[in-house]
Amino acid sequence: MKSFVKKNIIFYILIFAVNSIILIAANYVVGNTISIPYELYETRRVFVPTGKVKNFDWDFLLERNVVLVAETSDSKVVGLYDPGMYYFVNSTKALDPRYLRYFSNEDYIKKTDTGVALINIDTMFRSGKLSPYIIKKGMKRAADTYNIDIIGALDIASVGYGSLEESYPTDEFAVFKNIFKLNSNLIKKIYVDVPYIDVSETEKFNEMEKVSEVLKEKGFTEISENKAQPVIKAFIHAVLNYRKYERFILYCAMASLSVFIYTSVIYLWKYKEYIYISRVCGTDFFKMYKLILKYSIFQIVLISMVASFGIWIYLGLIKEGIMSIFDYIVVDFIFLLLFLLCITGVYIFGFLRYSREMR
Known part of the structure; x- marks a missing residue:
């Protein structure tokens, strides 16, 4: 397990960085939904x-x-x-x-x-x-x-x-x-x-x-007039209004997610030989899929939790924390869901590819 983590440390650092960027962007977008009139x-x-x-x-x-x-x-x-x-x-x-x-x-x-x-x-x-x-x-x-x-x-x-x-x-x-x-x-x-x-x-x-x-x-x-919109609604509001600063934040968030998805696919494709071996040995599709999830999801969840806690502490210290705990959970869930989609896509693609080669 230690060697597995050590081998992929760069990927985990990237996940931590991207997750942190997304959380900071989400906090800004959520904070922007709070109406503060008269430039106060x-x-x-x-x-x-x-x-x-x-x-x-x-x-x-x-x-x-x-x-x-x-x-x-x-x-x-x-x-x-x-x-x-x-x-x-x-x-x-x-x-x-x-x-x-x-x-x-x-x-x-x-x-x-x-x-x-x-x-x-x-x-x-x-x-x-x-x-x-x-x-x-x-x-x-x-x-x-x-x-x-x-x-x-x-x-x-x-x-x-x-x-x-x-x-x-x-x-x-x-x-x-x-x-x-x-x-x-x-x-x-x-x-x-x-x-x-x-x-x-x-x-x-x-x-x-x-x-x-x-x-x-x-x-x-x-x-109190400090009630912010939920994070999903805030992002929809930002996309529809598309103001100058929100546009920049959204571009940064989308660029970070794109890098994350691309890197995840490259990272996961390194383990294509496991898919090939499982196909040759006749391993059940879902058993192998669960095995891949076992070695990937735990680390991703742990890194997301550490990133969320770190950003929550940081924003609290500079008195800029706007998002609720539920908003952090929603952002991390979406982040995890994207990684799951990457795993599923790579695994299905590899499984179908090697199935054709063995015919």
Whole structure:
């Protein structure tokens, strides 16, 4: 048994590597099914009203270094508190210091009735329709519609508003409204996060915890939105949507599987003499098939389990583990099934080939 394993150590290393690549790809694809709006992170916390919330003041936010996004009963109006200018720095925007700016701390302190228009800057740029006139026109429409002072413009898709997969028409717009002028009894959902890279994890947790305590006192309850789709459904979703990064991951996964299948066939064909001898000696087809499985499947299952456990530990350490234990089992089962198909195909081909030669 030891000599058998030693003889095939390179093949087993390849299986371990391919299985690990497939698991990492699957984790990425599954993680991509979790909808995280507004370009926030997995650490964001989500709150919904437990009942009818009384209108309250947002002054408790002034001491907090968080981003708070509040969805309202009007899907086009989103309350925003962003003292670190996260969206301004990280999104596509229209710049003109003469008449465009972003929320300032003074806006929050003085509770100014201001807003930032979310319009299709990227879409208009790609279509060649982007101009200062069009930007101003979009801002004016937003100001007239919501009766607030529109002070700036950001691209609607780059701030993660709504579905990122949707192709926004050029007349689509929404607004980020100063949270201090938003009636809290109109809020349907609140997202809280600290997306700033220069803030420690401990500080992020403490900041969000303090905001969480106040929101719960005001009548909100925390919910989870981290439910990912099962791995099979996630891969189907990735194939149908076929976005840029998912396409690259799928290509890598398919290339790895192709290498695995090809190498498995080459590896298994080394044992064609056993098929030939069994045919000459009149050994039963299924008995020989079981014997080949006995020497192959155990090692493959063991290697897959080791790879799965290793990847599970690794993803957990870097806090990127998304897949459930069941997802790992499904991926390993598919991996094992492919190897079984390779064994069956090689054995049947060899059996039929030597049967013809002996006639």
